[in-house]
Amino acid sequence: MSCWDTIQAYALRSIGIGERLLPKSDFTLCQQFTLIGSGLMWNIYFGVLALTFGFFLANAMALAKASKNPWLNRPANWFILVFRGSPLFIQFFLAYFIFLRIKQSGALPWLTSAQAGALIVLMLNTAAYSAEIFYGALRSVPKGEVEAADAYGMTGWSRFIRVIWPTSMRLAWPAYTNEAIFLFHATTLVFFSGFPAWQQRGDALYYANYFADKTFNPFIAYPIVGLYFIALTLAITSIFGLINRRLNRHLPREKRPRLRFRPQYIR
Amino acid sequence: MKKLILSAAALALSAGMALAASHSTIRMGTEGAYPPYNFINDKGEVDGFERELGDELCKRAKLKCTWVTNEWDSIIPNLVSGNYDTIMAGMSITPERDEVIDFTQAYTQPDPSAYMALSDSVDITGGVIAAQTNTIQAGFVAQSGATLVEFATPEETIAAVRNGEADAVLADKSYLAPIAAEDSSLVLLAKEELIGGGVGMGLRESDGELKAKFNAAIQSMKDDGTLNALIAKWLPDSAPF
Amino acid sequence: MSPSGGRTIFSYCTDPETLGRLAWASCYLTTGKHMGLYWSFLTVLALLAITAPTALLFGFGGAVAARSHFFASRWFGRFYISVVRGVPDIIFFMFFVIAIDQGLEWARHQILCPDWTEPIRQGNDFRVCPAAKLPLSSAPQWVHEVYGFFTAVLTFSIVFGAFAANVLFGAMQAVPQGQLETGAAYGMSRRQTFWRILVPQMWVYALPGLSNLWMILIKATPLLFLLGVEDIVYWARELGGSKTARFSDYPHGDWRLWYFLGLLVFYLVFTKISEALLERLMRRLSRGQATLGATV
Numbered sequence: 001m002s003c004w005d006t007i008q009a010y011a012l013r014s015i016g017i018g019e020r021l022l023p024k025s026d027f028t029l030c031q032q033f034t035l036i037g038s039g040l041m042w043n044i045y046f047g048v049l050a051l052t053f054g055f056f057l058a059n060a061m062a063l064a065k066a067s068k069n070p071w072l073n074r075p076a077n078w079f080i081l082v083f084r085g086s087p088l089f090i091q092f093f094l095a096y097f098i099f100l101r102i103k104q105s106g107a108l109p110w111l112t113s114a115q116a117g118a119l120i121v122l123m124l125n126t127a128a129y130s131a132e133i134f135y136g137a138l139r140s141v142p143k144g145e146v147e148a149a150d151a152y153g154m155t156g157w158s159r160f161i162r163v164i165w166p167t168s169m170r171l172a173w174p175a176y177t178n179e180a181i182f183l184f185h186a187t188t189l190v191f192f193s194g195f196p197a198w199q200q201r202g203d204a205l206y207y208a209n210y211f212a213d214k215t216f217n218p219f220i221a222y223p224i225v226g227l228y229f230i231a232l233t234l235a236i237t238s239i240f241g242l243i244n245r246r247l248n249r250h251l252p253r254e255k256r257p258r259l260r261f262r263p264q265y266i267r
Numbered sequence: 268m269k270k271l272i273l274s275a276a277a278l279a280l281s282a283g284m285a286l287a288a289s290h291s292t293i294r295m296g297t298e299g300a301y302p303p304y305n306f307i308n309d310k311g312e313v314d315g316f317e318r319e320l321g322d323e324l325c326k327r328a329k330l331k332c333t334w335v336t337n338e339w340d341s342i343i344p345n346l347v348s349g350n351y352d353t354i355m356a357g358m359s360i361t362p363e364r365d366e367v368i369d370f371t372q373a374y375t376q377p378d379p380s381a382y383m384a385l386s387d388s389v390d391i392t393g394g395v396i397a398a399q400t401n402t403i404q405a406g407f408v409a410q411s412g413a414t415l416v417e418f419a420t421p422e423e424t425i426a427a428v429r430n431g432e433a434d435a436v437l438a439d440k441s442y443l444a445p446i447a448a449e450d451s452s453l454v455l456l457a458k459e460e461l462i463g464g465g466v467g468m469g470l471r472e473s474d475g476e477l478k479a480k481f482n483a484a485i486q487s488m489k490d491d492g493t494l495n496a497l498i499a500k501w502l503p504d505s506a507p508f
Numbered sequence: 509m510s511p512s513g514g515r516t517i518f519s520y521c522t523d524p525e526t527l528g529r530l531a532w533a534s535c536y537l538t539t540g541k542h543m544g545l546y547w548s549f550l551t552v553l554a555l556l557a558i559t560a561p562t563a564l565l566f567g568f569g570g571a572v573a574a575r576s577h578f579f580a581s582r583w584f585g586r587f588y589i590s591v592v593r594g595v596p597d598i599i600f601f602m603f604f605v606i607a608i609d610q611g612l613e614w615a616r617h618q619i620l621c622p623d624w625t626e627p628i629r630q631g632n633d634f635r636v637c638p639a640a641k642l643p644l645s646s647a648p649q650w651v652h653e654v655y656g657f658f659t660a661v662l663t664f665s666i667v668f669g670a671f672a673a674n675v676l677f678g679a680m681q682a683v684p685q686g687q688l689e690t691g692a693a694y695g696m697s698r699r700q701t702f703w704r705i706l707v708p709q710m711w712v713y714a715l716p717g718l719s720n721l722w723m724i725l726i727k728a729t730p731l732l733f734l735l736g737v738e739d740i741v742y743w744a745r746e747l748g749g750s751k752t753a754r755f756s757d758y759p760h761g762d763w764r765l766w767y768f769l770g771l772l773v774f775y776l777v778f779t780k781i782s783e784a785l786l787e788r789l790m791r792r793l794s795r796g797q798a799t800l801g802a803t804v
Contacts, residue, residue: 021410025363084723085779086772089730089741094772097765100430112432185596192598196427197400197417200409205598209340213401216343216367216632218603226595233594291638291645294652300746302755307746309757310540333649338733341606347632348606349613349641367632422749426762449752449759473633 003030014038014201022200022210029220032211036224039204040232045115046203047184050122054183057123058130059165065135076131083128088121088186092194095121114195122190126183130176137172138164170247177240181233188225204228292331293477294351295321299336301421303441303501304357304466307336316501317355320374321468323493327484340401343368346469352477353470357439359403359463369472371481373465374494376506380404380463382456383443384428384435391458397424397433403462404437428453441502524757536758545743549774552729552739555661560722562665567672574677589677592670601734604663609642616640660735668725675717680706682713712793719786726778730771744771 001009009019011034023031064076083091095118099111110116141164149163188205191197197206204225211221297305299313308314313334325332335351346354346368359377360370380403382391392412398405400417408415416433418424425446427433436443440459447453468485470478488494495507520527521535536542573585592600613636617628621637628636638644643651683706691701732739748764 024406081776081780085776087727087730087775090768090772090775093768094765097768100432104430188596188598193419196397196423196432199415200417205596208599208602210401212344212602213340214363216347216364218341218344218606222599222602226599229596229599230591230594294645300749302752306755307541308755311544312540314755335649335652336738337736344606348610348634349636350609352645420745420749422745422762422764425750429762445752445754449754471633471635473630473635 003028003034006030007034010034011038014041014203014207016199016201024214027211027215032208032221032224035207035211036204036221037228039202039207040228042114042190042201042203043184043187043232046119046122046187046190047180049119050126050187051180051183054123054126054130057127058134061127061131062134062138065131066138079124080128080131083125084132088125088189089193091121091125092118092189096194112195114190114197118190118195122183122186125186126179129179129182133172133175133179134168136175137168140171141167166247173240173244173247177237177244180240181236184232184236185229292333293325293353295325295332295334296337296342296346296351296354296356297334298339298342298356300339301357301442303445305355316497317357319501320488320494320497321353321355323488323497324468324481324484327487328480330480343469347471349471352474353468353481355468357442357466358469360465360467361403361463364469367472368469369474369478370467370469371478372485373467374485374488375466375498375502376508377461377463377465378439378441378502378505379459379461380407380437381440381443381459382435382437383425383447383453384456385431385452385454387454387456389434389456391435391456394434395432397427397436398438399424402438404439404460407460407462408437425453441504444504532758539758541743541747544738545740545747548738548740548743551657551737552732555657555664555732555737556725556729558661559664559668559725562661563668563672563721563725564718566665566669567674567676570669570673571676571680574673575680585673589670589673592667593674597667597728598731598734600667601663601731604666605659605735608659608662610634613640613642616642656736660732660737663735664725664728668721668728671721671724672718675714675721676710678717679710679714683709715786715790715793719790722782722786723779726775726782740771740774744768 012018061076064072067073099117103109103112145163145167149159191202191206208221208225212218297313299305299307303316305315305317337345342354342356360373394413395416396408396413397416398408399421400419405417424436428436447455468481489508498505498507518535524532524535570585570588573581574589576582617636617640620639624637643655687705687709688701691705730741733742744767748767750762751759753759
């Protein structure tokens with residue numbers, strides 16, 4: 001079987017297209033790269049969707065936390081404490097338990113699948129971390145900009161959406177980039193704790209684990225996952241860098257904040 | 268997933284341990300999560316069929332032995348890397364494993380794999396079958412027409428049947444039998460699969476001398492019937508030699 | 509690690525089936541296995557206490573290397589920082605312990621057994637001479653445990669050292685140039701400026717990043733079981749799993765939910781306490797510093 005045949009057979013295996021059976025013997029590097037890369041699609045799926053939905057939830061939570069109304073800021077504080085203060089590993093485990101209970105009561109049976117259930121956990125988790133970032137950014141919006149908005153006669157919603165929020169996003173963006181990277185890293189935990197893999201469709205770590213088990217050699221499959229993630233991390237950094245450039249396009253070049261990959265937030 | 272572990276476990280020393288330290292200690296690697304073969308008892312020590320058998324084998328081979336636990340996933344890499352000297356972990360002798368490590372002669376007859384479900388009428392050819400990740404049973408279900416759902420631990424595969432995530436679980440019969448015996452809602456199906464060979468002790472390929480010692484000890488236990496007595500005590504559903 | 513062996517704490521625990529609920533619970537919670545769980549909390553705390561300074565040391569080395577004027581060490585420092593941080597930590601945990609163990613044994617083999625003729629790699633086997641084994645196979649069990657703990661600390665330190673290096677690198681850059689120039693104006697050498705001005709001044713800039721790193725470290729401990737340390741997650745799973753009467757005096761159903769809820773509470777409390785302490789430390793460090801934190 002040539003490498004091209006292997007790619008055709010296994011490149012989409014993680015979503016159930018192609019060869020039904022995984023390779024059983026005579027493992028080649030090509031097979032390992034192809035299948036682990038195939039699993040990477042799930043890491044990207046979880047990362048992109050959790051980040052997208054989490055972004056909106058995080059903004060809402062940051063506003064709730066900044067609100068003076070205890071009915072808004074208390075729940076937001078608790079939400080952020082629980083999801084930032086406990087390991088994702090344990091969150092996955094507990095969430096799967098709860099989702100099973102809901103399913104047994106007859107509602108929402110799709111919650112126990114990784115595609116939906118793990119996505120929800122990841123989304124809530126990233127929302128909590130991002131909410132803390134956005135909240136910090138909201139508080140550091142320069143007073144002068146708000147006063148300028150007042151001077152233009154802007155109030156309430158229009159002042160928020162046209163002045164405060166864009167500025168806070170600019171301030172939050174470097175830290176938010178880190179959060180995005182760590183979220184993608186965290187997606188490797190999905191099939192590793194809590195959520196079962198159906199019909200051998202798993203993420204990059206799942207297939208690496210399969211090969212490490214079959215070849216009894218951990219020194220090839222896991223470094224391959226590492227290589228894929230370095231590439232993924234580079235891709236995320238450049239996409240977020242482009243957005244950062246757009247966010248700061250009104251500033252003179254030397255004043256634009258440079259994106260630095262700093263480990264501010266992780267789980 | 269069953270993960271890496273190097274064994275930090277203080278898992279009690281075997282009875283014949285007070286011997287002089289003339290000979291270096293043989294470290295016996297096991298999983299400690301697969302009753303009745305091996306498990307951690309209430310005291311926190313390794314217990315079970317393989318513990319009792321292994322201690323007796325060490326006595327007969329005049330070796331000083333100590334038990335360590337290691338996660339199933341990395342149990343072979345850690346053996347070849349030299350972190351312990353043997354594996355006694357309910358490990359079936361398969362050609363794939365035999366390529367990487369050596370096995371002594373089998374100390375159990377091939378144990379059939381059994382299905383356990385909530386009722387007799389489940390469809391095991393087209394239904395959802397749970398199995399532990401990276402086991403011979405998971406490989407078997409992946410090849411049959413059934414839908415495979417994999418869990419990290421044996422515990423979770425049973426839970427999946429109880430809560431309806433899977434129609435049945437496929438695992439070693441001697442593991443399932445005690446569970447089905449105590450839980451009236453679970454039944455063992457009549458259909459069984461013969462997947463693995465017998466269970467043997469795993470050793471490094473370069474440890475020929477140690478392998479010969481343990482082979483001789485196993486043979487002597489087979490000859491005088493003590494092995495069959497142990498099998499009858501711990502694995503009542505398994506055939507004697 | 510070491511459970512208390514065969515003893516039971518309470519004398520009435522010999523036949524748990526006959527006991528009332530409260531007495532049963534008191535026996536159940538004091539089995540040797542539960543002692544393993546309680547002991548593992550201490551193990552995790554000890555690991556955090558040792559890993560944090562070690563990782564900081566690695567981080568300091570990495571940051572200094574990344575700022576170095578020598579091409580090779582600068583390249584090494586930046587490679588270390590960016591590669592380790594670009595890969596999920598769990599990937600390292602999957603194979604680092606065996607790699608470290610084999611690396612150490614290989615080095616000892618080269619030093620201790622120069623006359624050894626057999627190859628170290630025999631097929632799949634990794635065989636060093638008996639004198640080079642770590643720990644020696646005649647060593648008592650506790651030595652093996654301490655060694656396992658040590659490799660786990662080292663793995664954690666290498667991974668989190670890269671994150672610390674990044675924070676410290678940023679902090680060193682953040683120290684105002686004027687302060688360093690003042691040093692030069694006083695006639696200090698580069699080395700003196702580094703140790704007497706840059707290092708003392710950088711901590712206030714590094715602390716926010718390092719606090720976050722500490723939180724990250726706490727939340728990485730559930731993965732310790734991957735490194736061969738029997739941590740709280742290992743015992744919570746083992747104890748929570750359902751037990752049949754054949755193999756345990758305390759048969760019960762699937763109680764993992766309760767054990768994991770216990771772990772959740774432990775982590776929330778631990779995070780909360782850490783946050784409060786770090787907040788106080790930050791306030792003390794910022795005293796007299798020209799940062800926003802100090803003026804508040």
